[in-house]
Amino acid sequence: MQRIGVIGAGAWGTALAQTAVRAGRDVVLWARDAAVVDQINRDHLNREYLPGCPLDPALVATPDLAAACEADAVLLVVPAQFLRAVCRDLAPLWRPGSPAVLCSKGIELSSGALMTDVVRAELPAGTPLACLSGPSFAAEVAKGLPTAVTIASDVDGVAEQLVQALGTRTFRPYHSADLIGAETGGAVKNVLAIACGILEGAGLGDNARAALLTRGLAEITRLGIALGGQPQTFMGLSGMGDLMLTATSMQSRNFSLGFALGQGRALAEILAERKAVTEGVATAAAVTALARQRGIDMPLCAAVDALLNHGQALPEVIDGLLTRPFRQEQG
Numbered sequence: 645m646q647r648i649g650v651i652g653a654g655a656w657g658t659a660l661a662q663t664a665v666r667a668g669r670d671v672v673l674w675a676r677d678a679a680v681v682d683q684i685n686r687d688h689l690n691r692e693y694l695p696g697c698p699l700d701p702a703l704v705a706t707p708d709l710a711a712a713c714e715a716d717a718v719l720l721v722v723p724a725q726f727l728r729a730v731c732r733d734l735a736p737l738w739r740p741g742s743p744a745v746l747c748s749k750g751i752e753l754s755s756g757a758l759m760t761d762v763v764r765a766e767l768p769a770g771t772p773l774a775c776l777s778g779p780s781f782a783a784e785v786a787k788g789l790p791t792a793v794t795i796a797s798d799v800d801g802v803a804e805q806l807v808q809a810l811g812t813r814t815f816r817p818y819h820s821a822d823l824i825g826a827e828t829g830g831a832v833k834n835v836l837a838i839a840c841g842i843l844e845g846a847g848l849g850d851n852a853r854a855a856l857l858t859r860g861l862a863e864i865t866r867l868g869i870a871l872g873g874q875p876q877t878f879m880g881l882s883g884m885g886d887l888m889l890t891a892t893s894m895q896s897r898n899f900s901l902g903f904a905l906g907q908g909r910a911l912a913e914i915l916a917e918r919k920a921v922t923e924g925v926a927t928a929a930a931v932t933a934l935a936r937q938r939g940i941d942m943p944l945c946a947a948v949d950a951l952l953n954h955g956q957a958l959p960e961v962i963d964g965l966l967t968r969p970f971r972q973e974q975g
């Protein structure tokens with residue numbers, strides 16, 4: 645895999661493109677915004693989405709989707725709610741047999757579909773799928789700080805080839821065969837990071853944070869197993885690893901949004917101030933609907949959804965969680 649296409653030049657697409665260049669690959673990064681294309685090619689910067697990270701001059705950006713599809717593997721890095729529309733444009737341009745690597749973390753709100761379901765439905769039949777997930781803030785990856793992620797695929801050998809193509813001394817992918825497990829962890833941890841931010845902003849204490857992380861991981865695991873994931877995946881980088889990172893750092897858009905909510909600010913006001921995507925907002929609703937449909941108990945995700953999307957007041961949401969019946973820990 646020498647030539648890598650990257651679809652989406654937000655923070656994560658740009659950082660992944662940069663790390664692929666560092667790994668010695670020829671990389672073409674597609675951006676929907678012509679100004680971003682020009683800036684990357686001319687100034688070797690993406691000030692809009694990845695400020696303060698000088699980019700390798702070998703990184704080429706393009707406004708032409710077809711140019712990014714001329715690749716041995718294509719990384720899909722557009723926000724979850726836009727992925728289907730972009731895949732529809734990509735489908736006629738797709739190079740047969742080229743793997744699609746999902747790097748977005750979310751669940752489609754309109755359908756409850758995982759990102760792999762979206763891609764499977766829209767890209768040509770037989771396209772090998774993989775998912776790159778795990779604890780990875782874009783700015784740190786772009787700067788070459790040490791990072792470990794999971795690359796999962798259910799097609800023999802694909803994850804291993806991608807590991808070889810993208811891995812460097814400081815960007816260290818581990819391969820896995822559990823595609824569903826890897827992507828479920830990445831999607832649901834965003835909702836739990838909002839919850840953790842809320843409790844931090846509201847000053848509910850360190851004990852509450854530990855309880856939330858532990859019971860949150862139990863929610864990820866319950867849903868992931870029901871969708872077909874392997875239990876051990878949720879203890880790995882794409883599960884516990886990403887939850888620990890995202891739910892404890894102000895670098896996270898999801899955590900910082902939760903923090904502001906916990907301090908009493910309104911969701912609309914917080915969202916109006918940011919251009920960057922905060923995936924957990926839509927995914928809270930999507931995951932809660934999916935859990936309800938499948939009869940899976942996910943009280944923390946449901947509480948975030950109630951606060952964000954159904955107008956429930958914060959004290960009421962917290963009270964609802966604290967007055968749940970006592971129960972056995974496992975299961």
Ligand SMILES: NC(=O)c1ccc[n+]([C@@H]2O[C@H](COP(=O)([O-])OP(=O)(O)OC[C@H]3O[C@@H](n4cnc5c(N)ncnc54)[C@H](O)[C@@H]3O)[C@@H](O)[C@H]2O)c1
Pocket residue numbers: 652653654655656657658676677693721722723724726730747748749750780781782783919920921923
């Ligand atoms: N930023 C990170 O540290 C990071 C790390 C791992 C995974 N991710 C995931 O990567 C995905 C992309 O996030 P990001 O941080 O690169 O985004 P970002 O917030 O930096 O940028 C937003 C992106 O959305 C694009 N966009 C806006 N409207 C669009 C539309 N209508 N159609 C298509 N694209 C549109 C913009 O062009 C831009 O590329 C998300 O699912 C996120 O969870 C991000």
Ligand SMILES: O=P(O)(O)OC[C@H](O)CO
Pocket residue numbers: 749778779780781782834837886889890895896897898899921922923
């Ligand atoms: O900034 P966030 O909350 O979108 O999180 C970014 C990454 O998913 C962390 O692994």
